[in-house]
Amino acid sequence: MNYDDVQACAGFIRERFTGEMPKLAMVLGSGLNSLADALEDATVFSYADLPGFPKPTVEGHAGRMLIGKLGDKPVICMQGRAHAYEGHPAEKLGYATRVLWALGVETLVLTNAAGSLREEAGPGSLMAITDHINFSGVNPLVGPNDDRIGPRFPDVSEAWNKALTKKLLACANALGIPLHSGVYLMAKGPNFETPAEIRAFKVWGADAVGMSTVPECLVARHCGMKVVGISSITNLAAGMQGELTHHETMEYGAIAAVNLEKLLRAFVADVL
Template sequence: MTYKDVQSCAAYIKERFDGDIPSIAMVLGSGLNSLADAVKNATVFSFLDLPGFPKPTVEGHAGRMLIGTLEGKPVICMQGRAHAYEGNSPEKLAFSTRVLWALGVEILVLTNAAGSLMKDAGPGSLMAITDHINFSGINPLVGVNDDRFGPRFPDVTNAWDKELTSTFEKCADKLGFPLHKGTYLMAMGPNFETPAEIQAFRVMGANAVGMSTVPECLTARHVGMRVCGVSSITNYAAGMTGDELTHHETMEFGAIAAVNLEKLLRAFVEQIAA
């Protein structure tokens, strides 16, 4: 998708939204639909109607953009996302994030459902993402670089904004529930990982594993957006308990984690939004 395609989609949204575009956007992962319901006075765009947008096909990903308020603060909420395992090209995975940038978004909050590699972070808990490992074999920045988006070789030493992550921690402390911190590893999927892979990921330094989020982070950093994120822990990773992993479990425990995640994101937006 070209720079012109991105600007065209952004123009489509601006023409149909009455007001200033928020500077903060959130991407919601599996099981987090209740959070979208909390957005007030929302103008809703279906991904089906947004030119060039990838169309989510996974249960729990509604495929909608909501522009409204959370705790009285302006915010864009992306209800669902596209995944590489759905057959989307790396370039396609970058599109929605680039559109957010073209709209004027400065801070991107990424959430996902993830399997825990930490025994003290069980299903239903939350983990602030402090770094990531891209084990997916894909990168949204592959191909001819358009300097209008960003440099050919972007630095991602500080991909996950430390100041914003610290705000998450302070909000969790005030709310009175634990917020784990760790490195998120992205695998391609769609199968869950094998016990041997999880053992290898643990050696590599991963604390949670999932099938999304990294392409959005890389795309956002390429265009200069600040990025932070939280994983909803939906299960222990393969081999840690001996139980079979299912998407139903992801949805079930994602809904449990969403209760605290909604509280956390409300408090976070209230702290940093203009």
């Protein structure tokens, strides 16, 4: 990843946004765009206009960066992300995250739509991510390392910040919102997983499965950012229900988004 390109993109944004640059950013997954639309006094950038940004091609991923306020707290919302299954090279999956780092973001909230491997965490529910398994074969840190960004061999023993996850669980409890917690597994996709794969993932200790998020977490930790994550459960995984569709992902993502928006508002108010 070219350091100068990242800094140039951050400079492009700073030239066009003159307000207080937020220290917290959120990446919104499939069906979770409503929170960004709730930002006040937002400055909007299309990914198409941001130098070097990969362009998302998936329904439910608007492809916009919004800088504004949630309540009275400054935040950046990323509406949509790039996925490996779209054909983007691995290093591009972390480009937006590095731009956020260059802008001064210190805390990254990652959300996604995921399939549940646990019957009790059904469609429409939420899960705090406590750890992950990278089954995708994709790692954006592969290649020459730039020490100005981060170390060659970053430690990810606490990829998902425990203190922030504890705050997230406390906010959910105060709001009366059920919030499961567990391990997220990333598969490359774009096909949904087979029942045999799901059975294997359960043995490995996975609680939810999706096709994103891990590259952003790895890059954020490489940059020294704190990461916290929530999976919006849209379906039970293959072999646990009927046929899986992207339409279902969008439908149940919208249901979960109601509680997710309330939770993220409370979390932002608590940590900023």
